[in-house]
Amino acid sequence: MIVQLSVFNTMRAMLENNASLWLYGLRTTLLLAFVGTVVGLLLALVLVVMKIQTPRRDAHFMKRILVRLVRRTSILYVGFFRGTPMMVQAMLLYYGLQSLGLGIPVFTAGLVVVSLNTAAYLTEVLRAGLAALHKGQKEAALALGMSPYATYRLVLFPQALKNMVPAIGNELVVNLKDTAVLSVIGVTEMFYMGRRIGSARYQFTESFIIVSLLYLLVVNIAVWLLGKLTNMRTRRASIPRSDSGVMT
Amino acid sequence: MITLEHVTKVYDNVRVLDDINIQFKKGTVNVIIGPSGSGKSTLLRTINYLAEPEKGQVFIHDELVDASPKRLRKARKAVGMVFQDFHLFSHKNVLENCMLAQINVLNRAKDEAKKVALKHLKAVHMESFVTRRVDTLSGGQKQRVAIARALSMNPEVLLLDEPTSALDPETVGEVLEAIRTIAKKGMTLILATHEMAFARAIADRTIFMDAGKVVEDRNGATIFETPHHERTCAFLSRFTKTA
Numbered sequence: 001m002i003v004q005l006s007v008f009n010t011m012r013a014m015l016e017n018n019a020s021l022w023l024y025g026l027r028t029t030l031l032l033a034f035v036g037t038v039v040g041l042l043l044a045l046v047l048v049v050m051k052i053q054t055p056r057r058d059a060h061f062m063k064r065i066l067v068r069l070v071r072r073t074s075i076l077y078v079g080f081f082r083g084t085p086m087m088v089q090a091m092l093l094y095y096g097l098q099s100l101g102l103g104i105p106v107f108t109a110g111l112v113v114v115s116l117n118t119a120a121y122l123t124e125v126l127r128a129g130l131a132a133l134h135k136g137q138k139e140a141a142l143a144l145g146m147s148p149y150a151t152y153r154l155v156l157f158p159q160a161l162k163n164m165v166p167a168i169g170n171e172l173v174v175n176l177k178d179t180a181v182l183s184v185i186g187v188t189e190m191f192y193m194g195r196r197i198g199s200a201r202y203q204f205t206e207s208f209i210i211v212s213l214l215y216l217l218v219v220n221i222a223v224w225l226l227g228k229l230t231n232m233r234t235r236r237a238s239i240p241r242s243d244s245g246v247m248t
Numbered sequence: 249m250i251t252l253e254h255v256t257k258v259y260d261n262v263r264v265l266d267d268i269n270i271q272f273k274k275g276t277v278n279v280i281i282g283p284s285g286s287g288k289s290t291l292l293r294t295i296n297y298l299a300e301p302e303k304g305q306v307f308i309h310d311e312l313v314d315a316s317p318k319r320l321r322k323a324r325k326a327v328g329m330v331f332q333d334f335h336l337f338s339h340k341n342v343l344e345n346c347m348l349a350q351i352n353v354l355n356r357a358k359d360e361a362k363k364v365a366l367k368h369l370k371a372v373h374m375e376s377f378v379t380r381r382v383d384t385l386s387g388g389q390k391q392r393v394a395i396a397r398a399l400s401m402n403p404e405v406l407l408l409d410e411p412t413s414a415l416d417p418e419t420v421g422e423v424l425e426a427i428r429t430i431a432k433k434g435m436t437l438i439l440a441t442h443e444m445a446f447a448r449a450i451a452d453r454t455i456f457m458d459a460g461k462v463v464e465d466r467n468g469a470t471i472f473e474t475p476h477h478e479r480t481c482a483f484l485s486r487f488t489k490t491a
Contacts, residue, residue: 141349
């Protein structure tokens with residue numbers, strides 16, 4: 001009982017004495033996850049367009065090679081970022097750029113890594129979302145005289161993105177937790193702050209209980225908000241659905 | 249006028265269209281009949297190049313249609329299409345379905361596009377459904393919206409690919425009535441259908457297709473009374489038996 005009270009008191013003192021550091025870490029984590037997810041989604045839109053390119057059989061030889069190159073680039077990109085840990089990507093980007101004399105701030109490096117990583121995963125989600133649409137949607141738009149670009153922009157992407165809301169939500173939740181690995185290059189997010197505050201008096205148990213509680217809080221708020229968003233969307237679509245489809 | 253010259257389309261080594269030579273004149277109602285897999289739908293789809301022929305050429309008003317974006321867009325502006333499964337845009341409501349391409353392709357102002365869409369929705373008796381989501385409509389209602397959407401683009405020719413095949417018998421009548429009204433207005437129609445009684449009532453010309461070839465091509469609905477070709481006889485007699 002005394003031990004439990006002592007842990008609680010230490011945690012309270014830790015929170016009170018380092019409030020600004022905790023808030024800074026929380027803010028960094030939230031910024032990295034939210035901005036990283038949005039930028040990643042925008043990049044994924046470009047990457048998926050690159051990935052679904054198919055060369056026309058009557059196209060010029062050079063154009064066919066170019067189309068294949070564009071497609072292959074997207075495939076390699078997705079393969080690399082899905083096939084390597086984000087921690088390794090962060091080390092490669094941050095120290096790699098430094099060794100080339102192109103050093104960038106750690107926060108920027110962290111944001112770039114989260115965005116690039118998210119883009120790779122969302123490219124696959126978006127590709128699956130587009131593949132799940134009935135091919136008649138594309139044909140109907142083309143038959144009305146719409147260009148392929150307008151067909152994707154006005155007909156296919158809006159439908160695919162609508163179906164992707166739960167998957168984007170999942171990616172956001174994953175990002176909220178996975179930004180912890182960016183502490184490896186010194187990004188001052190929640191994990192980094194937990195380690196820093198805990199190391200002052202070697203009180204890691206207490207500091208990481210606080211870190212866990214903070215992660216639980218933000219992740220559950222995000223899940224709750226995404227659930228609301230998904231339910232709003234499904235109510236509008238008049239399709240009954242019991243849960244948000246967001247996993248933690 | 250639409251002209252197809254030596255059009256051949258191959259899917260998986262099967263000649264779905266085999267050296268088709270045919271012309272469709274302005275203001276006529278052309279009905280294409282034939283068994284499933286005879287090439288009716290593919291013939292319609294080669295006209296607006298949704299299916300690109302391996303051989304042969306398609307002309308709309310003597311202008312060649314090919315894969316070049318400019319020519320393709322021009323051809324598709326002139327030729328509207330109604331699909332068997334409607335293919336309405338599920339993220340748009342009834343009115344928006346009829347306005348989207350008008351704004352994007354014809355560069356019409358929003359107000360004008362709305363006016364045109366409402367006119368055509370009224371013609372198919374769907375004016376009271378404008379704000380409805382398309383997934384809440386019945387099959388017949390969906391097909392009437394699809395017809396209004398195609399007509400909102402003011403096409404010169406309307407391709408109708410088995411427009412009643414996906415409908416329950418109760419709603420077939422409302423769609424056929426909408427097509428009959430369009431036909432009376434003198435629009436060029438090319439209709440692939442299994443509705444023999446309707447084809448007989450509406451056709452200025454009837455074409456019977458089998459195995460990717462035009463087997464019989466006759467004026468009016470005479471094909472139903474006196475079919476010349478053995479294959480046409482067999483096909484129509486099967487219909488009479490099942491009817």
